[in-house]
Amino acid sequence: MIELRDISLTFRDVPVFASLSLSFDAGSICGIIGPSGAGKSMLLNIITGSVHPQSGQVLLGGLPLPAHATRARARAIAACNGARPGNPHDTVREFLLLARMPHKKFLSPFSDYDYQVVDDYLDAFGLRDFANETLGGLSGCTLRKAGLAHAFIGEPDVLLLDDPTSGLDMSSIAQMQRALSRFTMRGKRIAVAASNDLNFIAQTADRAILLSRGAVALDATPEALDAAIIKKYFNADVLVSRNIYNGKPEFHLFPAT
């Protein structure tokens, strides 16, 4: 379990969070939504430990984040924030294998299991045909999928995805939805996705947290999202329908006039 306790953060003299408290339980996919600047990405950065709040703490397995060794933390938390890999000469397979780094000893080779996990996610994300291509030659969508697969391959306890649908085509989004479901299926892992794609969150997440002005405006199942909430927090008029398969909400913008 991961818990944020009384987090307060001011970034460039702008208050982002004031005494924010949240907890995420294992076995769930949690969607973080909110208008731009609400602090969705910042929240994920605080959980990874790359941004330090002015007060409050993040508890991972009951212990404050800094109490965990760097490698142990890397084994427990993996993130995908759209950062481009820095070395375009690596092949996709080589790059994905690096996600297993926290699981191997320094200077030792990767295990057969490491290679097997990489192969599994190459298939899960439809990257098999690109496995031996260099990163520098990939399209934006394929590079994005490689970044997402990299986060999954670490097999962390906590998976953090920042704007995961950005730059993905529909089949890639479907692949990621399946991978997310499989990831949390056994009930021991947590996935947190911060996104502007309300339909993705509504269809994929078990829980939706709406951030606004540095505070939690709504913490409920996605079914609770309706046109009035979208109008209030996103300043957009939408038509809300229900997915005929699962009954979850779908949001439609009105045609521009």
Added chain:
Amino acid sequence: MTPKIDRKVSPTAACAAAMAVSAALIATNIFFAHHDAATVIACIAGSVFYCVAYGAPSVGAQSGGSYIITGEAAAWTAGALMTVMLFATAPAAIFITGAAFLMLYLLYTGYYLNLAVRQQAHAGLAAGSILAVFLFFIAFYDSSFNHEGAVSLFAGIKARPFVRAWPAAVFSAISCGMLAFAIFARHEIRLATHGRFYCEGGGFMHARTRLLYLCAKGAASSCAVFLIGWLGGGVGLLYDRRAPYRSRVVIDIGSTIAYTQVLLLAGAVVPDTIVVSIAIIVSSARGMRRQAYHGAPVYD
């Protein structure tokens, strides 16, 4: 996706060719060009240092250009020139000052400024130009300027009379040790080249890892410039990334050794000035070819 030319050459055949050509050139230099064996061995060690520094085992972030392109050779040579002109001509003094200049340059551009590959090439061009202006100035205005001595710094240890068996053996042993370490640590080194996000996601402190990486690279690069001057491989590195790892390393090292041996052989026929000029042209042409044919890597 960028279309690729499908290379049909088998990696095994390419390995055999690289090893055969380099062995033939080494034999030619010793038996026909009558180069001292210690000089040839020192050149081989220099080529191995070059491969370690420029990412043959691990594909470093700097693999887009040789030390001529990145300006490291210019920094080393500037330090060595100042030492020769102002302080001492002892090889150890030249090596230490050159290495200090190169390390400072590398840390400034690679750590403090954190330049990308393309920006590093711009810095290299600036460093090379400053060195050229400096050389031009002292060559015209300093009557005591030793032209041969200056050229010997560019041409590496081969032009110096102090090459003995023991330094060549020591440098060879160190180069093999560094190569072995770089092969074992290739995954960790590659992780460091992917930037802060992935490095810390892999469980390493990025700042420390990058600092260590640059220091090790600077040490290998300094040894390479000391031993082979500016004659380090403008060709060879980064053989087709889809080939098996072991084949790639052998091909890269074999072709780099062969390239330096060709220039060493050329040095027996034409003046060192021309050999160094050829090395600069080849390195620059290779850098331009990478940009022209492969396009700018996505992260430049």
